[in-house]
Amino acid sequence: MAAILNLSDLVNRMTGGNSGTPENLFVHKIPYIAGTIDTWATGFLYSCWKYDGIPGPGATPTTVAVPTKALAGALPLTNAGGGREKWLVQACLNASVAADCPMILAYDRLLHIGGLDGTSTSAQTVGGTLTRGTGYVGNMIFVEIYTAVGTTARTITASYTNQANTAGRTTASTVFGGTAGTVGNDANLMIPLPLQAGDTGVKSVESVTINLSTGTAGNFGVTIARPIFWATSGGMNTRDFTTGPGGMFLIEADACISFAQFAGSVTEASLVGMLCTVEN
């Protein structure tokens, strides 16, 4: 696909010329799940997947699936038409109080699974096949805790295939489980799993393994995510992707855009923003 030629081409497309089909996507997430406020612990990343607001809440995943924009929880958007591509050109995301949520992640939720067991020490199958993010570079693995697991801290690793199609890679051992509200155990926590040294992405996750039982099955899952951008809350934080870090981001067809919030305190914050796209 041809690049956007220059600033004039961008302005023309953003205002509807040349089939630019601009779409500005409104976001408003509040940290409630089915009427109950989530509980944050300072210093951790919390998934907005199940949070109320706009987009509406998603459900806890079960079997492995590739979520799309049609799934509850995904940001409503229109696929690019006429053989064009859809690009993120400008965005702003802010928390209701910056100190409570100083950083926000917007990402394409490429694959997810739930229903994994915090007491099982067997390799728990993840599987599935990506239909987006198939360049694999930049894809990340997260463990998401849907219902708290046990209070005995253990460690978890994922066995995955990397961006170069090399299987049998293993993430760094990461704390999993433990006292409620700690780094390894809180409902709606998103725990990033560091890739094996030298890897830059993920093609698939074959399984995850806990070294020992945490004591409680709970419900956790694995999410493969493709980060779109990180936003810092507060002040003048508009992101211009045409000239700023990261460049314009390709929003793939059927992208399932969701968000995560970094807790700067134990006081939960809402999330408001807008993502601006254009087609080329």
Next chain:
Amino acid sequence: MALADFNALRALILHPHSILHYYRTVTTNVAGEFPLTSSWFASPLNLAPPTTSVALDGANAGAPRGSAYPTNNSFITKVNGIRTVPTGSAEATNNAKSQTGLIIDRLNHSGGLSGNIITSQTTNLPTATLTRYTSGVGVYAALHIITSVGATDSVATVTYTNSAGTAGRTGTIVWAANTPGARTFYPVPLQADDLGVKSVESVVLSVATGAVGNFGVVLFKPLAFIPMDIQGRVLDCTQIPGWNSTVEAGACLEILYAGTGNEIACTIELASV
């Protein structure tokens, strides 16, 4: 009305067609309060609350005032001095607050719904026919609290017709913990894969909140997102996500905000091709 090139945009920024001023003082918002805050009925205008759903336009008493209102579709080219005055005295504390503004086109609004009725409420509904963004794409519904409802947690289910004309779609809002107070504004989530709202037909609460209060339905079009702080800034379109939203002729602009503060003052410049 696409702009041909950068020079065309530059011309609009340098020569706006409309310069509109928006000012309200509002009751201090609660830090971290999760719904957005609407300043529509606040001082100094103290507008009367609506009853029957009525379509709004730029002639409405609540719309910003200034130079001639745009008669053609426009873009937002500049926002000058948008600010809030947060509570608290320490500037460091104030700067920690996000103070996020959202410019919307308030398309229609209604009132007269009760916080104590748990059957389907259709008072002053369906919402008035859209006179702008008539496809409904990108249009959202919200419940706006005119007089506080009660403190008992409740779930509001809003039934609407989506932009494809499909009726019976639903979105839910949870009223929990904080008593929904006057000025709070609750955008309604769309059902999965919907792109907008054409009309709202009814609202039903799961539980009586404990007070009748008064709330209604607003249909609105989010236009642009304004990051702001206490100093007030001049923002051109490169800093305004959504500047390229088409502001349709006759728009009734309002500024919603998230965060703490007790004053909104800004100038919005619009220009049309």
